[in-house]
Amino acid sequence: MRSTNPREVALIFVEYARKIHAKAVTTDPNFLRISVACGKIEQWLEQNYPTHVILDTNGVSFNEEDPRTRIIRKEQELDLEVAKKKRLEDIRAGRSPAKPPTSEISKFEVMLYVGGVLALILGLGVTIVYLVFKLVGDD
Numbered sequence: 001m002r003s004t005n006p007r008e009v010a011l012i013f014v015e016y017a018r019k020i021h022a023k024a025v026t027t028d029p030n031f032l033r034i035s036v037a038c039g040k041i042e043q044w045l046e047q048n049y050p051t052h053v054i055l056d057t058n059g060v061s062f063n064e065e066d067p068r069t070r071i072i073r074k075e076q077e078l079d080l081e082v083a084k085k086k087r088l089e090d091i092r093a094g095r096s097p098a099k100p101p102t103s104e105i106s107k108f109e110v111m112l113y114v115g116g117v118l119a120l121i122l123g124l125g126v127t128i129v130y131l132v133f134k135l136v137g138d139d
Helices: 006-023 031-048 067-092 107-136
Strands: 053-056 059-062
């Protein structure tokens, strides 16, 4: 079974769209509609799963032969230059350079969230049992 993830499913759709487009006859009155539909499938794939992005076990890399990769590299270089200039300006102005925010959650926070959820579930359970005994209780 080739459809193991959404990207593979999209590639299968494109494969069949290309086969359909190859079989389409130019004298067919719906040829233009078929071509447009096949083109939309190709565009959707390229928009959602760009071909110049390579996903592998090491992470994300880019196809160096694709011109879009040069644009991405230029944008990354410009972002680094802007960040360096801002850091130099901060240092010259006597401000401490801004550190990037970290999104790590400590073990204490996780335990706090888990404890809160357990307390909520326990409280709801006790309330439900109390209400059941109160409503059904000895009359």
